[in-house]
Amino acid sequence: QVQLVQSGAEVKKPGASVKVSCKASGYTFTTYGISWVRQAPGQGLECMGYISTYNGNTNYAQRLQGRVTMTTDTSTSTAYMELRNLRSDDTAVYYCARSHTSSFGSWFDPWGQGTLVTVSS
Amino acid sequence: QSVLTQPPSVSGAPGQRVTISCTGSSSNIGAGYEVHWYQHLPGTAPKLLIYRFNNRPSGVPDRFSGSKSATSASLAISGLQAGDEADYYCQSYDSSLSGYVFGTGTKVTVL
Numbered sequence: 248q249v250q251l252v253q254s255g256a257e258v259k260k261p262g263a264s265v266k267v268s269c270k271a272s273g274y275t276f277t278t279y280g281i282s283w284v285r286q287a288p289g290q291g292l293e294c295m296g297y298i299s300t301y302n303g304n305t306n307y308a309q310r311l312q313g314r315v316t317m318t319t320d321t322s323t324s325t326a327y328m329e330l331r332n333l334r335s336d337d338t339a340v341y342y343c344a345r346s347h348t349s350s351f352g353s354w355f356d357p358w359g360q361g362t363l364v365t366v367s368s
Numbered sequence: 369q370s371v372l373t374q375p376p377s378v379s380g381a382p383g384q385r386v387t388i389s390c391t392g393s394s395s396n397i398g399a400g401y402e403v404h405w406y407q408h409l410p411g412t413a414p415k416l417l418i419y420r421f422n423n424r425p426s427g428v429p430d431r432f433s434g435s436k437s438a439t440s441a442s443l444a445i446s447g448l449q450a451g452d453e454a455d456y457y458c459q460s461y462d463s464s465l466s467g468y469v470f471g472t473g474t475k476v477t478v479l
Contacts, residue, residue, distance in 0.1 A: 282468070284414075291370065292406075292414065292457050292470040308467050342413060349420060352461040353468065354404035356416035356425060 249273040251343050251359035258365045259333050266329040267362045269343030276324035277301050280346040282355055283317060283328045285339040293339075297346060297353070298326060333366045340364075371396060371462050372471035379477040385446040388474045390458035391439065396469065398439035401461040405434055405443045408455045408473075417456070418443060450478050 283295040296307035298317040344355035405418040418434040458471035
């Protein structure tokens with residue numbers, strides 16, 4: 248079955264970087280893009296951006312531009328999201344999700360199990 | 369705040385029907401971008417409920433349905449069950465932000 252399995256929880260200090268992995272299985276990795284979504288404690292879902300697993304093209308949320316980098320390793324069917332210069336308000340559960348695309352937008356299914364990133368001094 | 373607005377909460381008795389609105393604007397739903405809906409139970413990954421306004425993935429019961437009007441969309445849950453208690457989010461694309469956005473989220477409570 249289609250499955251996305253993410254790396255484990257991380258605790259980081261302010262100013263540090265974190266890199267979360269998302270390993271896909273059960274389908275041909277390069278036929279669907281990967282999106283990243285996060286949820287801070289008590290908050291709603293926030294789209295962080297998208298990466299094409301076919302050609303590596305990316306589209307990042309404006310508010311994260313300059314701090315986030317999304318990459319893929321097609322040899323291992325794994326996507327990565329790196330967030331730099333971490334702040335306390337980056338504390339959140341980070342999800343990867345397979346992106347389905349039409350001419351009028353994209354939707355996300357399935358999702359990884361989530362990775363808790365805690366930023367604390 | 370999100371460009372897609374949802375009511376913070378809705379509630380209903382078991383068996384009743386509830387609807388959740390998702391109000392957008394001319395840069396997202398009004399521009400023709402599709403709306404999708406997710407169910408999110410605490411501690412679990414969000415689950416796709418409805419895609420492209422009114423399509424259900426396999427395994428999603430037909431108690432869940434979606435609809436669209438000019439600049440808004442709605443999710444209806446009929447035959448409300450205790451297991452439907454969760455947070456529900458709409459999602460679309462916004463051209464002014466050049467990115468995908470989620471609604472503010474709605475907590476469904478079964479009385």
